[in-house]
Amino acid sequence: MEMPQPDARALAAKDDLVRRLTEALGPDGVISAPEELIAYECDALTAYRCPPMAVALPRTTEEVAETVRICASFGVPIVPRGAGTSLAGGSLPTADSVILGVARMNQALDVDYPNRVIRVQAGMTNLAVTGAVQGEGFFYAPDPSSQLACAIAGNIAMNSGGAHCLKYGVTTNNLMGVKMVTAEGEIVEVGGAHLDPAGYDLLGLICGSEGQLGIVTEATLRILASPEGARPVLMGFSSSEIAGACVADIIKSGVIPVAIEFMDRPCIHATEAHAKAGYPLDVEALLIVEVEGSDAEIETQLATIKAVAERHSPMVMRESTSEAESKAIWLGRKAAFGAMGQLGDYICLDGTVPVATLPEVLRRTAELAEQYGLEVANVFHAGDGNLHPLIIFNANAPGELEKAEALGADLLRLCVDVGGCLTGEHGVGVEKRDLMLHQYRAPDLEQQMAVKDVFDPGWMLNPAKVFPLSMSEGRRHAEH
Template sequence: MQMPEPDARVLTRKAEIVARLREVLPADAVIDDEAETRAYECDALTAYRCPPLCAVLPATTEEVSAVLTICHEEGVPVVPRGSGTSLAGGALPTADSVILGVARMNEVLETDYDNRFIRVQTGRTNLSVTGAVEEEDFFYAPDPSSQLACAIAGNIAMNSGGAHCLKYGVTTNNLLGVTMVLMDGTVIELGGAHLDPGGLDLLGLVCGSEGQLGVVTEATLRILRKPEGARPVLIAFNSNEVAGECVSDIIKAGVLPVAIEFMDRPCIVACEAFAKAGYPDCEALLIVEVEGSEAEIAEQLGLITQIARRHDPVELREAQDADEAGRIWLGRKSAFGAMGQINDYMCLDGTIPVSALPQVLRRIGELSREVGLEVANVFHAGDGNMHPLILFNANQPGELEKCEALGAEILKLCVEVGGCLTGEHGVGIEKRDLMTVQYAPADLEAQMAVKDVFDPGWLLNPAKVFPLAVSEARRAVAAE
């Protein structure tokens, strides 16, 4: 992956820059020791690594503002970082950048059950937001697989979803307001604990902007009342096509399960070996979960199983108790871990129209055979968000490149059938050069013009989101 040439002026001034940062932050909040900065050299896309100039760990909005003011004055690129769980390289440093980690900013600032919101510092982890309100039977809905570790800051940057977003929406649907620090240190407030407040919807713009526009330090999040109960049903088919048709029919029938998860054979085999979930021997597996009171669950599952039976499933198993429900989910939730045990893999993230599922799976199979790399498919089928996992051997020279090329083909296929390059992982560095597949030049120009406004020097999270050539050109013009 090509990275920009580091700015020599920044590299030579490292000592002065670090000294200035130490003036505004506690001593232990500025990390410039080479061994220690290694901890920030990559995120969860570990194929790409680069130690930063230094890392800072501010604890408040004011400290973030002080850091950005200095970096702005010094012309130093800044890479904001949540918990570093990005699968798209969204927090990959450049050699001349300051990593701005929000890990110390994890306070709950306000909880309001009457108006159903919580205000937190954005370094707080996703799951600990729910942790802060579950005593009162509330929860925060978006549930990325990494929810134990990932920070709200990263969820906002990538507009993260999760298995349950079919019903509850993704981050943008659960985000009410933010405090954001602009690159020049200005602090602005967007949205709040109320409906859209008039004027331009900068909150919607910021959500999913991958750290390109500012550093989000505080967030007001919608919290929801926990449902009374939930139950998954497992439906197995001997054909991907038929499983895809079953998904389409469930969606069309107007039932709204909280989740419809799909796994194909390579994924089922690996998960079963790992989690012993008791998955049947079949080509395609659906896990459909519904929520509500006992009566609502029974009614929805009745309708879903009725639709499923029309497609002649190999097996149809309603969870009879919490144990069985847990086991059904354990298999799915450990899919990535299971894959990692048997292979290196690259996890893709694309979105397609639900009705294109069978066609896309068929074509992925063909591409996989042509290239000679196996692809395991696991995805949020209800909303068409695919996560094909390409299996490869990282120790075999050339396989990573083959894998990257296959990944690009699969994502282009997603766009071709009317879908898009990413569902929830974001563009990061991984997909920046594919943006031209999704967007016409005028579309991309409109996005970059907005970036110009918030970050005229193109200092924030460099080399991400936009094709490297165009973002570097933009940065060069700004630097003149």
């Protein structure tokens, strides 16, 4: 993958820069030894690697601001990093950049139960937010598969979702405000513990902007009271198309389950071998449909859902009968990506389509996979239309990565062509920046880049992401 060339002047200044950062952050706040930088040379899109010039690990918002000002004075771009779990290369370094990691800023600052909000440092992990409030019967709704590791900073950068976002929305629906350091190193606050701020919705703009408009250091998050109970149903079907049609009909019926997860045969088998979740093995596609509430609410919702599903002649329809069984079903789902790793190397895609196109998209996915001679497994948030096709390949076979990437690009183009888009929750990162011209015309991207110009005139924040390099090139490191 082509990356921007390091700026010779910046590289020459490395020693001075590291000295200045060390003065500001202390010796344990800066990493610059080549052998230690290896840990930061990639994120979860491991196919691309590039060690940064240095890594800064500030402890406070003020230290983040100081880091930004120091880097700016050297003309060195910054790659913000949460926990480094991006599947789209969202925190891939460039050789001339400093990684600014917020992992040490991982504390809950205050919890306000009557207003149902928590204020946290942005390096806190997603699951730790729920951990901080579950004793009082609350939780934080967005639940990416990586929730044990991923940071709120990255969730905000990518507008992350998760299995339970069908009911509760994605990050942007659960984010009330941020404290942010601007490209100039100024500390600003956007939004707060109230509805809909006056003026333009800058908070909504910042959420999902992949760390390119500022560095979020604190977040005010909506917390919700935990439901009384929850119950999943397993439904097995004789084809992916039929399962897709069933999803569209459940959504159309108006019941909003908490989650509708989809797994196809390769995924079911790999997961069951790994996690022993009790999934049926004779079906082509499996849905996990979960509803929440009191027993009465659960019964009513499931009655509607099961009546809809019956119209699609399910091969299996099994309601969980105990908490242990429910837990096993979800542990299986959450282990699916790990289990798929046993099948070979894989690329995990992320695209979104209108729900009613699921049957067509699943059929055409299988056709494209066959054309390329590669296996594609499907495990995804079906209720949202948020697909995660996994392309399985052998990284040691010459040319297979390129073939897998070409298939991936075709599958994402398919998502756009049926009226969907390139990403649901992983973001664009470096992975999909060149595909942006399939979704947008050049003038549309120019408009988005003009918005970035407002926040980051020198294009110093998270370089080489989101936009095709051919378009952003002239803007990067512009004098300002």
